[in-house]
Amino acid sequence: MSFEHARRGPIRRAYTLIEVLVVITVLGIAAATVVPAMSGSGVLRVQAGVRTIVADITSAQSDALAFQTGRAVVFYPSQNLYKVVEVRGNTIDPVADLISQTKLGTSEFGFANINSATLAGEDTRTLIFDEMGSPVTTPGGSEPAGNGTIKIEGSGQIFTLTVEGYTGRVSVKRADAPPPGSGPSGG
Numbered sequence: 801m802s803f804e805h806a807r808r809g810p811i812r813r814a815y816t817l818i819e820v821l822v823v824i825t826v827l828g829i830a831a832a833t834v835v836p837a838m839s840g841s842g843v844l845r846v847q848a849g850v851r852t853i854v855a856d857i858t859s860a861q862s863d864a865l866a867f868q869t870g871r872a873v874v875f876y877p878s879q880n881l882y883k884v885v886e887v888r889g890n891t892i893d894p895v896a897d898l899i900s901q902t903k904l905g906t907s908e909f910g911f912a913n914i915n916s917a918t919l920a921g922e923d924t925r926t927l928i929f930d931e932m933g934s935p936v937t938t939p940g941g942s943e944p945a946g947n948g949t950i951k952i953e954g955s956g957q958i959f960t961l962t963v964e965g966y967t968g969r970v971s972v973k974r975a976d977a978p979p980p981g982s983g984p985s986g987g
Contacts, residue, residue: 845910846954852902852909853882853950853961854970857927860884861968863899865933870940871899873927875917875950880905882914887928890940904952912954919948920965927963935968 860871870887874894881903883894904912917925921937927948930936935945946965951958958975 842910842955843957845908846912846952846957846959849904849909849912849954850952850959850961850972853904853952854972856882856884856900856902857961857963857968857970860899860927861929861933864929864931868931870931871929872939874923875914875919875925875927877914877916877925879903880912880914882917887939890938892923892926892928892939910954912952915951915953915958917948917950919950919963920945921948924948929968933968935963935965 857873860873864871872885872887872892873882874885874892875882881901883901884899885892885894886897886899888897904914919925919927920935921928928936928939928941928945930942935948937943937945944966948963948965950961950963952961953959956976960973960975962971962973963969964971
């Protein structure tokens with residue numbers, strides 16, 4: 801090692817005040833654009849819950865046709881969940897014949913609520929598909945079901961899912977939820 805190099809030591813460089821201010825400004829601008837985008841994630845999560853319900857209904861209908869056995873989707877609005885079950889004969893047993901279960905009232909789905917399930921049949925919370933994938937009124941029955949609806953609410957949105965009788969086609973209509981206190985009782 802030479803005497804000259806040892807005497808100088810390593811060269812150190814510091815940031816100037818201007819450089820620090822530029823970095824802080826850029827980070828501030830980035831944060832200002834990211835925060836509003838993050839606040840919309842609840843809306844997207846509720847929409848993911850709605851898409852999950854549509855996919856599960858469509859899957860139950862397809863499975864009924866593919867496996868030539870009935871399928872049912874049973875909604876439990878007070879618990880914010882629904883179950884897809886196999887229909888065996890003339891009965892629906894959501895415990896013994898459970899295929900899948902989905903709970904909406906969680907952070908994964910933006911704490912969406914199943915407000916109601918009004919489906920055609922003897923149990924208005926149950927959508928039943930026969931072995932041909934057609935909606936019917938009773939398990940093991942052949943009487944075609946009429947239209948039914950499922951209402952989902954969360955993050956200022958209300959979605960109405962309509963399940964058409966005869967075909968089982970699912971359509972979704974969105975409406976914004978009224979602001980708190982603006983209902984019929986006023987505020």
